Amino acid sequence: MSGMPESLHEQLSHQLSQVIGFIYPNEVETQWAILIVVYPYLTGIVAGAFILASLVKVFNVVEVQPIYRLALLTALAFMLVAGMPLQLHLGHPERAYEIFFTPQPTSAMAMFGFVYLWYLLGILLIEIWFEYRQQLVLMAQQARGVMKGVYGALSLFSKDVSPEAIAFDHKASKIITIIGIPSAFLLHGYVGFIFGSVKANPWWGSVLMPIVFLMSAIVSGIAMVMFLYILLSLLRNARLDMRCLDKIGLFLLVAIIVDFALESLDYIHRLYQSEESIKILGELVSAKLFTSLVIIQVLLGMFLPLLILVLVRTVRFNEELRKLLYFTTSLLILLGIFSMRWNVVIGGQLYSKSFRGLMAYKMEMTGIESLFTALVLLALPFVILTVLFRLLPPRWMDEHALPAR
Amino acid sequence: MNKREFLKDAILFFPAAGVLQALSCQAAAKDAAAPAASAYDPTDHWYGMGVDVDKCIGCNRCVEACKAENGVPDEPFYFRTWVERYSIHSNGETTVECISTKPAPVDQVAPEDPGIVRTFFVPKLCNQCAHPPCVQVCPVGATFQTKDGVVLVDEKRCIGCRYCIQACPYGARYLNPNTRTADKCTFCYHRITKGLLPACVEVCPTEARIFGDLKGKADRLVRFQRVNKIAVLKPDLNTEPKVLYADLDGEVR
Amino acid sequence: MRLPEQVTRLGTVIVAILAIVLLLRFVILPESLFSARPHQAAKVEREMAKPVRYAGATSCRKCHAEQFDAKYGGAHRNIGCENCHGPSAGHAADEKAGKPPKPREREFCLGCHAYQSARPNGFPQVDPQKHKPKKRCVTCHDPHDPVPPETPQDCGGCHGRIERTKALSDHALLACAECHQVTEQHMIRPRQALPTKPDTRESCGRCHAVGTTDPAAAKARIDMARHGRSFLCWQCHYAHLPEGPK
Numbered sequence: 001m002s003g004m005p006e007s008l009h010e011q012l013s014h015q016l017s018q019v020i021g022f023i024y025p026n027e028v029e030t031q032w033a034i035l036i037v038v039y040p041y042l043t044g045i046v047a048g049a050f051i052l053a054s055l056v057k058v059f060n061v062v063e064v065q066p067i068y069r070l071a072l073l074t075a076l077a078f079m080l081v082a083g084m085p086l087q088l089h090l091g092h093p094e095r096a097y098e099i100f101f102t103p104q105p106t107s108a109m110a111m112f113g114f115v116y117l118w119y120l121l122g123i124l125l126i127e128i129w130f131e132y133r134q135q136l137v138l139m140a141q142q143a144r145g146v147m148k149g150v151y152g153a154l155s156l157f158s159k160d161v162s163p164e165a166i167a168f169d170h171k172a173s174k175i176i177t178i179i180g181i182p183s184a185f186l187l188h189g190y191v192g193f194i195f196g197s198v199k200a201n202p203w204w205g206s207v208l209m210p211i212v213f214l215m216s217a218i219v220s221g222i223a224m225v226m227f228l229y230i231l232l233s234l235l236r237n238a239r240l241d242m243r244c245l246d247k248i249g250l251f252l253l254v255a256i257i258v259d260f261a262l263e264s265l266d267y268i269h270r271l272y273q274s275e276e277s278i279k280i281l282g283e284l285v286s287a288k289l290f291t292s293l294v295i296i297q298v299l300l301g302m303f304l305p306l307l308i309l310v311l312v313r314t315v316r317f318n319e320e321l322r323k324l325l326y327f328t329t330s331l332l333i334l335l336g337i338f339s340m341r342w343n344v345v346i347g348g349q350l351y352s353k354s355f356r357g358l359m360a361y362k363m364e365m366t367g368i369e370s371l372f373t374a375l376v377l378l379a380l381p382f383v384i385l386t387v388l389f390r391l392l393p394p395r396w397m398d399e400h401a402l403p404a405r
Numbered sequence: 406m407n408k409r410e411f412l413k414d415a416i417l418f419f420p421a422a423g424v425l426q427a428l429s430c431q432a433a434a435k436d437a438a439a440p441a442a443s444a445y446d447p448t449d450h451w452y453g454m455g456v457d458v459d460k461c462i463g464c465n466r467c468v469e470a471c472k473a474e475n476g477v478p479d480e481p482f483y484f485r486t487w488v489e490r491y492s493i494h495s496n497g498e499t500t501v502e503c504i505s506t507k508p509a510p511v512d513q514v515a516p517e518d519p520g521i522v523r524t525f526f527v528p529k530l531c532n533q534c535a536h537p538p539c540v541q542v543c544p545v546g547a548t549f550q551t552k553d554g555v556v557l558v559d560e561k562r563c564i565g566c567r568y569c570i571q572a573c574p575y576g577a578r579y580l581n582p583n584t585r586t587a588d589k590c591t592f593c594y595h596r597i598t599k600g601l602l603p604a605c606v607e608v609c610p611t612e613a614r615i616f617g618d619l620k621g622k623a624d625r626l627v628r629f630q631r632v633n634k635i636a637v638l639k640p641d642l643n644t645e646p647k648v649l650y651a652d653l654d655g656e657v658r
Numbered sequence: 659m660r661l662p663e664q665v666t667r668l669g670t671v672i673v674a675i676l677a678i679v680l681l682l683r684f685v686i687l688p689e690s691l692f693s694a695r696p697h698q699a700a701k702v703e704r705e706m707a708k709p710v711r712y713a714g715a716t717s718c719r720k721c722h723a724e725q726f727d728a729k730y731g732g733a734h735r736n737i738g739c740e741n742c743h744g745p746s747a748g749h750a751a752d753e754k755a756g757k758p759p760k761p762r763e764r765e766f767c768l769g770c771h772a773y774q775s776a777r778p779n780g781f782p783q784v785d786p787q788k789h790k791p792k793k794r795c796v797t798c799h800d801p802h803d804p805v806p807p808e809t810p811q812d813c814g815g816c817h818g819r820i821e822r823t824k825a826l827s828d829h830a831l832l833a834c835a836e837c838h839q840v841t842e843q844h845m846i847r848p849r850q851a852l853p854t855k856p857d858t859r860e861s862c863g864r865c866h867a868v869g870t871t872d873p874a875a876a877k878a879r880i881d882m883a884r885h886g887r888s889f890l891c892w893q894c895h896y897a898h899l900p901e902g903p904k
Contacts, residue, residue: 004478004582012482022501024529024576025484031567031580091565091585098545098564102694109568110544126668133664156671158664168662199642200538200574353576354658356501447702462777464770466741473745474711490776495903511768514785517775517822519903524776546694551702559701562694595708604712608741610734610770611781 007367014362020287021357030349030361034374035085040191040213041341042082042381047188047214048221049075050124050180055251057177063247069394070232071225072128077384078224079120085377088368108194119187123180128392129154130173134161135396188217195344202277203284203348208266215259220337222252227330228385230323242319246312249326253309256333260302280355288350288358293343301336305329445598447552452592453647454606455615455629456528458654463488463526467605467614468505474593474604481506483579485590486530486605491656493523499656527657528614530605531556531577531590532638532646539569539578548587554619554647555594560586574639575646592616619647712740713750721753725802732803733782742766742801767795773818780848783818809845816848820898827899831874837861837897855892862891 016028053071055061087093100117103110136155143151192213195204226248233240270278285293308329312322351358364370393399471477471486487505494500504526509515537556540548547563550556558569563586570578570587581588593603597616601607606616617626626649629635633651638658640646650657661669683692690696715738719726722739729735740746743758764786773783790798798807813834814821824830834840843851856862859882865875867882878900886894895901 004480008582009480012480016481016506022489022503025481025487025503025506026570026576026579028482029579031570086566089566091567091580092563095545095562095564098547098562101692102545102562102697104543104546104694106541107544107568109542109566113544129668156664156667158667160663165662165664169664172665194568198538198542198572200572353574354501356499356658445706459778462770462781463774466769470712470740470745492776509772509774511765511772512786514773514787515775517819517826519823519826519899521775525778526776546698549694549698549701557698557701557705559697561701562697591705594702594705596710596712598706599710601710601712601714604745607712607714607738610737610741611778612736 007364011362011364015360018360018362019357021352022354023352023357023359024354027349027352027359030346030359032089032345032349033361033369034346034363034371035089035369035377037338037341037345038374038377039082039085040188040217040345041220041338042078042085042377043188043191044213044217044220044337044341045224045381046075046079046082046119046124046221047184047217048219048223049078049225050184050221051218052222052225052248052251054177054181054184057174058181061247063243064251066241066244067225067229067248069131069392070228071221072124072131073385073388073392073394074225074228074381075221076124076128077381077388079124080384081377081380083116084380085374088373108190108197112190112194115183115186115190119180119183123176123183127173127176127180129156130169130176132392133158133169134166135392137161138400139396185214189214195348200353201348202275203281203351204344206266208262208269212259212262212266215255215262216337216340219252219255219259219333222248222255223330223333223337226252226326227334230327230330240323242322245323245326249309249312249329252329252333253306253313256302256306256309260306277355280351280358283358284347284351288360289343289347292339293347296339297336297343300332301339302333305333305336447598449620450553450618451620451647452533452554452597453617453619453626453649454530454533454592454603455617455626455633456648456650457613457615457629457633458525458527458650458652458657460611460613461488461526461528462611462613463490463504463509464610465505465508466608466610467528470604470608471590474596475591477588478582483581483588485577485588486528489527489529489657491523491525491527491654492518492521493654493656494518495520495522523654525654527650527653528605529575529577529638530648531573531592532575532644532648533590533592535645535647536643538572538574538642538644542568542572544568551594553598555592555597556589557591557594558587558589560584560588563587574642574644710747711745712738713745713747715739717750718746728800728802732805734802734804762794762796764792764794767799767801771795775819775822777819779819780816782816784815785818809842811845813840824898826903828878829897829900857890859886859888859891862895862897866891 012029015030019028049071052064053068053075056065056068087096090096099110099113103113105111133155136151137158138161140148140151140155189210192210195201195213196206196209199205226245229245229248230240232238270281308325311317312325317325346361349359350361366372465488467486468484468488471484472479475485477483477485484505487503490502490504492500533554533556535554537550540550540556543549544566545562545564547559548556548569549559560581565580565585565587567580567587570580573589578587578589580586593601593605596603602616603614606614615625615629617624617629619626621627629651630649635649635651636653637646637649638653718739726739729737729739740758742761746758748755749758768784768786771783772786777783795801799805810816812821817834821834824832837856838853840853841851844853863882864870865872866878866880868879870879891897
């Protein structure tokens with residue numbers, strides 16, 4: 001009777017054959033798949049990179065000044081891509097505008113649309129504008145042809161680069177960052193709330209979920225900036241500010257400890273309370289999520305980086321070794337946080353709400369909701385970042401040896 | 406301008422926005438207020454269903470009738486209603502199977518297991534909750550509750566985000582592969598508003614399913630509530646289901 | 659304090675964007691775009707207009723009164739016609755639109771009546787391999803009044819689970835009639851003439867009391883004066899499977 005696509009039929013037949021125990025029949029289909037794993041991973045990096053940047057502006061941690069612009073541009077690059085997996089995942093992407101036209105106020109997903117818009121337009125873009133304004137004005141003065149117009153437009157055709165104006169830019173930047181910190185918390189906390197508020201699913205529905213998501217976002221954001229900082233210095237053959245890198249490492253260590261404490265609290269709390277769902281959730285972890293949770297998320301993604309970061313602070317390693325350790329650590333953490341998103345999103349759909357069965361998720365290799373699309377979306381922010389670096393070179397001011405004011 | 410003038414203008418902004426908002430609300434109310442010129446008044450009704458678990462024989466006719474009446478895909482991945490079989494063993498283990506995805510063979514009989522102390526069938530469907538979590542999470546208001554207590558999905562506005570499917574504790578929803586929108590049991594809204602019974606109730610051979618109007622007077626469901634001890638699925642989630650089960654075993658989830 | 663030039667520029671851009679958005683939202687674009695209500699009302703109308711495929715049992719009576727009345731007197735009285743004959747709204751509206759099928763194959767009846775342990779006690783069931791194998795059910799049972807050709811004498815037809823459980827128990831050779839008094843009427847109108855259940859300790863004591871002589875109960879003799887206070891025996895012992903599964 002139905003004209004359902006062949007590939008979907010195949011996937012569902014396979015998933016039905018993999019069912020262990022009893023599931024409600026409609027649960028055989030995995031509703032939120034790999035694209036919905038990519039989305040919180042990307043928004044997490046946005047929030048985390050911004051929080052790292054805010055350390056410079058608001059908490060006056062001068063050691064991390066060298067990565068300030070990198071962190072902002074990273075946040076922007078990842079934010080531009082973050083909405084794409086959502087759009088691609090929809091059954092009717094052409095109707096997506098309805099979320100803004102007729103939002104249902106009781107829906108966390110609808111309200112998130114506005115939080116996302118606010119953060120992108122009201123915080124991130126304005127923050128970057130104030131940070132870069134002086135440079136944009138000077139670049140507009142120096143450029144020729146099309147680029148002159150482009151930079152002029154980007155600077156909104158402002159011309160004032162007097163010391164007072166620059167001082168105002170810095171002040172404005174600080175104020176926006178102060179507003180931006182709770183906004184970043186709201187941004188990724190909301191994503192956590194989208195899962196945490198689902199009472200139907202005990203793997204998701206927990207008060208700790210928004211907090212855990214936020215902390216893991218901060219960890220992933222710091223790790224991504226660390227990773228990019230080292231990578232860029234390698235590619236450009238430029239010197240790395242080790243004081244900066246060590247400071248980032250310290251914040252990363254603190255963030256991991258807090259994140260680990262919160263996630264452990266979640267598990268300990270569940271085991272201790274031992275509610276009805278504990279049996280099937282235990283089976284879920286041991287049968288379906290052992291590799292992705294115990295091995296990748298916890299051991300490789302948290303314990304090992306924690307060990308390395310503590311080691312780096314206690315043992316005196318030389319610069320090259322430290323750089324290598326930081327690089328490895330940041331990669332391990334990014335892998336671990338991605339795995340954490342997988343364990344939450346996919347994990348929550350691998351057990352039945354009847355608490356009596358387990359399902360499977362067979363990820364498609366090609367197609368819209370597929371590994372291929374996920375990899376493209378994960379690579380895209382780096383492409384955008386390359387473009388942003390060309391357009392808004394972070395070191396332009398230093399390289400053009402302007403008199404210090 | 407100075408700070409004082411700036412503040413004055415800012416404060417004036419709020420009532421101005423309020424006036425604009427009020428004007429737009431009035432316009433919206435005018436749109437919605439024009440009633441349909443039909444004799445059916447949904448506020449006279451509050452539909453529910455009763456299920457007498459002890460009567461169900463697990464024949465699956467309700468599932469077939471629902472698929473025929475509502476155009477549900479034939480594949481065993483999509484159900485608006487289904488039947489489960491429970492077998493509770495004297496050693497405390499409970500085995501549950503969905504007989505709608507894998508019907509029992511009719512040409513042979515399984516050997517009797519004397520260790521089974523209780524075994525029975527349970528029909529399931531959308532509970533048309535009075536406090537529906539699926540409606541709460543829909544980002545665009547495509548799924549909504551009608552005044553007569555039925556939760557519908559507007560397939561023209563649903564964006565297919567699948568949040569409602571995640572929010573339903575009963576597994577009643579699925580994504581229709583043809584329309585790529587969320588779908589579920591509608592209590593056969595097109596039938597009940599004409600005084601007919603839902604298809605599943607129509608074909609049930611043992612009257613295990615009872616359809617009725619909780620606002621009715623001489624109504625089958627109202628009497629059902631009087632003579633049976635009623636239970637609902639997952640009451641702790643406070644969804645206030647309107648599918649009322651009689652003789653529901655504690656093992657049923 | 660004069661606002662710096664860049665702030666007035668940025669401010670102008672922001673105000674302009676906000677103004678355009680507000681203008682579009684409250685003045686230019688129609689209100690219906692921003693409210694879900696009218697769409698919901700339209701959806702209700704569309705849902706109500708969907709085609710009906712099952713006509714409903716009473717609508718068949720107009721033309722098929724003979725079968726309808728025959729069914730009314732028998733065991734299938736509460737089964738809608740379309741349960742077996744399929745959705746027939748088209749046929750009810752226009753006879754020529756296509757005749758509903760008449761399912762005569764054995765497999766169809768067995769869908770409800772093949773024995774399954776989960777089916778409720780009292781529901782008539784058969785073992786498909788033992789009960790007239792290969793024969794079509796309609797040969798002996800009129801589907802509209804499916805009374806069996808002879809009044810059933812064994813209890814297992816409606817009480818299959820009890821019979822099969824008992825067959826695995828120490829009471830396997832004990833006939834149902836030993837403990838339950840049944841009249842012929844019970845096989846014709848079951849709920850109008852229920853069998854009796856033993857309601858004294860002596861019902862079981864006549865075989866199991868110390869001092870009785872039936873060799874079948876040799877393994878299970880008890881002192882009735884001391885055993886089980888004053889409870890009836892079956893309040894603890896399930897008589898169809900007395901000491902539980904082996």
